[in-house]
Amino acid sequence: MRPTRRPPARRRTAVLATVPVAVAALLGATAPAAPCGPGAPGAGDPYFPLSGNGGYDVRHYDLTLRYESASRRLDGTAVLTARATRRLTRFDLDLTGLKVTRLTVDGAAARFTRDGQELVVTPSRAPARGRLFRVAVTYHGTPKPVTDPDGSADGWIPTDDGAFVAGEPQGAMTWFPADGHPRDKASYDFTITVPRGLTAVANGVPLGRRTAHGHTTFRWRETRPMAAYLATATIGDFQVERYTTRDGVRVYNAVDPREARAAAPVLKKLPSVLEWESRLFGPYPFRAAGSIVDHAPDAGYALETQTRPLYDSAPDLATLVHESAHQWFGDSVSLTAWKDIWLNEGFATYAEWLYSEQHGGPSAQRTFDSLYARPASDALWAYPPGDPGGPGHLFGTPVYARGAMALHALRRAVGDPEFFRVLRAWTAGHRDGHGTTAQFARLAEQKSGKQLNGLFRTWLFTPGKPDSTANPPLSPRPSARVDP
Incomplete structure (x- = not known):
């Protein structure tokens, strides 16, 4: 993620007082603050206690969406294939602002209730530990972004011709039911229907499009594991460019015509940027790449949506380099806890x-x-x-x-x-x-x-400005352990 306009910055933060904490705790504590039990409403992250859920691991999301840009209504069906990590008599999904009309677990109707951002599911038959199970959720409504603790918005952000869909850190739940913490990564299929003339862009590779009865349906697939906040279904009036790099990476660029002239010279450098980063960081980790350049003046930032970074306006070269580097650092290698x-x-x-x-x-x-x-x-x-x-x-x-x-x-x-x-x-x-x-x-x-x-x-x-002489001399050591 990177701010695209200064001021204001991407994230407007107040300067709070900081206090020293034990380095042993900071360097060594990798587990969540509390264990996740069956049906836990959160993954245990102290920064976002209700983000994610306990008791299962999502393996795949199959999202079928229909968006009417004029009314801003979203109709969706999400099918989650997950493995129970313990016997689940109850479990939660993250979902906010949308009405659920039907929910099944392994084809059988399940009871559900709403508790803030939690969709609480009670299956008629509890999935056993280690077993794959399937949850299907049908829902609709007018999706809206969430406001983060720093005052910025993320999630489904409406635009004048569609939606700018950027989910970091907690916005995935504004448009599909999810295990929303980045510790739970999964593969994705997207089927997105929009009014004819608009384009719907998601992650991974395009699988085709079909137009009928005044609407066009776009299909996308991301086979590599992906955190929910990196998923997108951005919709708008886009000019599309497609090609394959000499390394075999399939590139798909979608650019709002209002941003096309400014974006063109920067997007032209994408293949060379990816080649340069591959030499430094290792092979590019995905089959697909590209950019979504929207005209979304209310967003104020770019996001490293997996395989296809999302820009709220024509990016400069530094921003392109930044979001492309995230494909290694943040997307392929993801956070275990938000403090990192x-x-x-x-x-x-x-x-x-x-x-x-x-x-x-x-x-x-x-x-x-x-x-x-x-x-x-x-x-x-x-x-x-x-x-x-x-x-x-x-x-x-x-x-x-x-x-x-x-x-x-x-x-x-x-x-x-x-x-x-x-x-x-x-x-x-x-x-x-x-x-x-x-x-x-x-x-x-x-x-x-x-x-x-x-x-x-x-x-x-260490809080405050480091002393220029603070680092002790470095010497070889046989052990790789990091001591407090």
Whole structure:
């Protein structure tokens, strides 16, 4: 994610006081605050206690949607195939603002109630632990975005010709029932019907389109695991461009005509950007790529929707590099807990620095130095990026810029060969899965043979501006363990 206009920033955050916390807890605590029992209404993330659910793991979503742009009515049927992680006499789905008219579990009608954003399901026959089961939910209504703790909107955001659908961090529940925490990733099929003349764009590869009775139906499929917040079903009047890169990646660009002229020279660089990032970070992790460039002035940000980043207006090159880097850092390798958001945003921001350095712009060192020159009172030092302190700080300057500074400090400490070896090992070892800050720190020590405790403590978990002499000398060590 990246702001596309300044001001205002993507996420407008208040500067709250921060207090020191034990580095042992920050580096070592990877489990949720509380275990998830059968039917738990949340996945245990302290930043978003009701995000996600307990007792099952979704394997696949099959979403059939019909959207009438004039009335802004959405009709949907979502079929979720999931595996029970324990016997489920009751379970929850995340869904808000839409009316459910029918719900079945394995074809049998199930009782359901609503409790805020929770759709509480009581099946007539409880799925046994380890068993695959299927939930079908039919629903309709006028979807609206949710307002996040920092005041920004995400989810189904209406536009003058359709919808800008961007779900980070909790907006998926505004348009389909989901296990909404990024710890539960699944494959997706989309069937989206819209008025003739509009285009519906989702993730993965297009499977075809059909027009009849004044409407066009678009089908999409994403076979790689995807967090719910990365799903999109953006609708609008789009000019479409399709081609295949020399690496065999299928590109699909959808651009609002009002943004086409400004977007064209930047989108033209997408194949070369992906090739460059593949050399640095490892092979591109998906079969498909592309861009959705909408005209959505009320959004104010871009999002790394999987395989096809979403832009609220024509992006600049830095934004394209940022959102493309997220395909490795955030999409393929996803968060385990929202407090580790720097693993997404710090890495994508550092990709911008590297691109500048290698394409005639300021070096990463120069960018680091200019940031470090900011006074201790600057918002850059308001809170440590390794645990921002709450959901209102997820998308603030420290997460992006100081997170990137942490990576540059690591690069200086271990040298370029080891640094890029760490990045490639990270994306390869956690592909299609999840990662934590503790795991990344351990990997950096393993690959470099250096003790990096002080570096990560200073740049990720110490409140305030780091002292330029705070890092102790680095020395080889046989153990890869990260101590508190």
